[in-house]
């Protein structure tokens with residue numbers, strides 16, 4: 001998936017959220033990516049419930065319109081007594097944001113497009129806004145947009161309620177230092193049930209920017225005792241990781257043995273000849289691809305490649321595939337991306353490799369979790385996303401594990417460690433299935 005990122009700064013997002021009295025904004029449409037036109041706007045934004053359109057100009061104004069009604073393409077005036085226009089400016093931090101309600105709620109907007117009468121966004125399918133302050137919503141143009149009608153960006157967000165906390169957590173986690181120690185001891189005491197294999201090889205796959213490399217960094221950090229960023233992470237349009245990497249983690253944190261290696265791959269993308277290729281994926285699973293192989297999305301690895309392992313042993317194969325998915329992107333995964341996941345899952349099933357799903361960025365997904373990670377199994381929103389991804393990918397609920405990676409922290413934190421270590425324990429238990437299955441070799445297909 002080409003990653004679409006919000007142009008809102010943290011400050012702007014906070015301001016907008018408090019203006020909307022909601023705490024979750026899910027990006028649906030971004031004009032610089034999808035085009036300044038009404039037809040893609042409708043494709044992405046119709047029947048999404050409450051939304052907010054946000055326009056940006058060079059003069060530092062962030063302005064737009066909220067409606068709690070659906071966009072459609074009926075050409076009708078939509079009645080919405082909650083709709084309003086808003087504006088605030090980066091340079092006037094102390095100024096209260098402007099909020100203008102419609103003088104006539106019968107005519108909140110026309111749903112042929114984001115057309116709020118006094119402000120018509122994507123005007124004539126261009127990066128401009130048409131402004132008529134004397135129409136349904138009455139405002140001072142200088143205050144609304146500084147008379148700068150050329151847009152540098154225009155986005156639409158679904159405005160969601162994160163649904164608060166469930167009465168009881170749906171999984172029990174002990175959040176104390178004894179548990180952290182116990183988890184470390186479970187991990188260091190684990191070993192594959194086949195003596196020729198010393199470490200489980202775990203492959204991380206998922207869409208671009210899902211947090212695959214960050215997951216390795218985070219696990220490495222737990223064992224180091226400080227936040228480490230060995231693997232390159234960040235956001236780019238396409239996968240930042242372009243090499244196949246096998247990371248062996250040095251023992252630490254009182255642990256003498258780390259019985260697994262994490263393999264990091266290139267992100268999945270929608271298009272043909274982009275992102276991780278399914279043939280390369282199959283070669284990794286079978287143990288043919290060696291550390292530091294440079295992926296070429298337009299051509300899978302060839303047997304002549306110096307990084308092609310011609311006769312891999314059991315220890316070189318992948319013993320567990322972990323699909324890494326950004327919690328906030330689940331609803332945004334396109335059909336093409338879901339199809340790609342299905343192809344990858346099929347391949348993995350054919351080879352009899354157990355699989356599970358890591359839901360990353362739970363802190364970004366739910367503000368209650370960002371506030372206190374201990375809310376992770378009590379958050380309505382995370383619970384809903386776990387169910388959604390389980391249905392979407394066709395994995396059981398018990399195979400979906402929410403985590404938060406270290407992303408901006410400098411020091412490790414006991415709660416984050418516990419959630420990460422829990423995930424490792426689940427991964428190892430899942431990998432165990434691979435070795436257990438070897439007792440029925442006739443059921444496996446290569």
Ligand SMILES: Nc1nc2c(ncn2[C@@H]2O[C@H](COP(=O)(O)OP(=O)(O)OP(=O)(O)O)[C@@H](O)[C@H]2O)c(=O)[nH]1
Pocket residue numbers: 206207208209210211212213214215232233234235236238239240241242265266267268360361362363364403404405406407408
């Ligand atoms: N808040 C938050 N940010 C995260 C989390 N995990 C990853 N990130 C951030 O998300 C961005 C992408 O993370 P990466 O680890 O580079 O993603 P990736 O899956 O390796 O992406 P590619 O290599 O490009 O396919 C980085 O800026 C990370 O800091 C998380 O759990 N919480």
Ligand SMILES: [Mg+2]
Pocket residue numbers: 212213214232233240241264265
């Ligand atoms: Mg990466």
